Amino acid sequence: MNRKMRVFLALIIFLVAMPNIGYSIEEPSYRALIIGNGGYGDEDELLGPVNDINKMENALKHNYFGTNNIPFARIVKKQDLNKASILGSIRETFRDAKEEDISYFYFSGHGSYDSYTNTSYIMGIDGYGLSVHELERELRKIPGKVVVILDSCNSGGFINKGYNIMARNEPSKEDYIEQYNQSIIDAFSQKKRRGYLIGDKYKVITAASKNEYSYEIYFEDGWNWGGEFTRAFVKGNGYNGEFLADANYDDNVTLEEIYYFTSNNVIESNVQVYPMNDSFIIGSKWEEEPLRNTIDWDTFYNIPLDKAWNIRFNMDLDDDSWRDRIYILDYNNHKFPTEVGKNQSEENIYIKPLINYDSNSKYSIVIRENISSKKGKKLKDRVIATFYTEEGEIYYEKLSLDTVLNGHFHGYPYPSIEIAFENFFGYPTWEYFYSTDNYHVVEFNGMASRDGVLGNITIQFTVDVEEESFIVNYVDFNGEVLSRYEFDGLLGAVYDNYFNIRSNKDLKNIFSDKDDSPLLDNYIEK
Missing domain, CATH: 2.60.40.1220 (Immunoglobulin-like)
Known part of the structure; x- marks a missing residue:
């Protein structure tokens, strides 16, 4: 009996026999290895890379290439790797790549530059650097094109790009001509033998020149800590489905477009690219x-x-x-x-x-x-x-609570607000309400002492559910409204106690008679 195929969702779909079609041209497969190294220890610790790799993963998952909307077949995300593990992850991630495939390598972490040997490095958390020559030797083994995205200090050295201190961050016409000509020269020069990431195989964009730093920044719009370059790159190329670098609105982002977009949105360093004026499609929107x-x-x-x-x-x-x-x-x-x-x-x-x-x-x-x-x-x-x-009051409650409890104050990136507050205050409670003035509000209440007398602290957070950010609009202790100066002192006491459990929890020293700081008194009724 010739059965037709059906599907139930509660829905039924019929399938019929269709002739097989052969294709002479293989479609490319896209793979990505994204590495975030932050755990260098002590003063070298970085807070941005863990956020960077999550944002990069989000962006790549919104990329679909060609008329058949080809997604990334594999996205491997790794954190805090030593030098040997970086090399091992490259081999494992791209082990089955073919000549028609496209392979992406992204790194966020520390980098360094040896001016004596003109060699740049990306750093493993073990303190050992992976040189440009070692990286190129490993990437050279991967069949097909290789896209390299580096958010690290001195990363321009991987394509032998320095920085003219007189130049501006935004590339001028002269910069453009000079770099384009240099990319032509590099492709045919002896530098190719020295192991830089140049030549037809590579498409490379870096956060900085070989002789300058790149920077991680705390973004107060809810982005949290992250590389300035990575933020610009992902916003231009797929983050949450947006492709802001697509200058000609053709639903594709070329290497040239992402270079100009990041150059115009990175202030602290000078983005470098190889090759210049390249129409290679580095990102593509779902069609x-x-x-x-x-x-x-x-x-x-x-x-x-x-x-x-x-x-x-x-x-x-x-x-x-x-x-x-x-x-x-x-x-x-x-x-x-x-x-x-x-x-x-x-x-x-x-x-x-x-x-x-x-x-x-x-x-x-x-x-x-x-x-x-x-x-x-x-x-x-x-x-x-x-x-x-469904309608979303419950959703907004969860989103608002998550935004505050898992959030951070500027200057206190660790731990989360929930952990810090519940470590300091007695009987802590968190309550969400939607005010009559159409605000999403999270109200915290907890017990603390002032001059040895217990009292209740009330803090109201107004949440922007679109941006997933918040502001503190009201704080009081037993009904006495705190000033912004006093609230800063309160935060200092809370976070100091988290890191120094023997510190005094009494709040008497945070209160002040100063009247030159505005009050946090915009109380919102439930």
């Missing part, structure tokens, strides 16, 4: 194909913000045909971050969100044509199921 032969199956309402879906086929699926062909689009038609996999049965596919959906928003589950069964039956039509999420 939804025109919907032909589409079944609009059903619409679902009031869906929970963490809803996972199970899709059941009536035949065992081919192991590869369903991958990247089942996904969720958000209300901007961007691919939503999900995990897709098989359940225990060969007929069942699950798709679950990696982050919560937005409340009161429209999403679409897309099941694309040409998914195959093991018997060769193929899905003829594309299926779309639409769902709308």
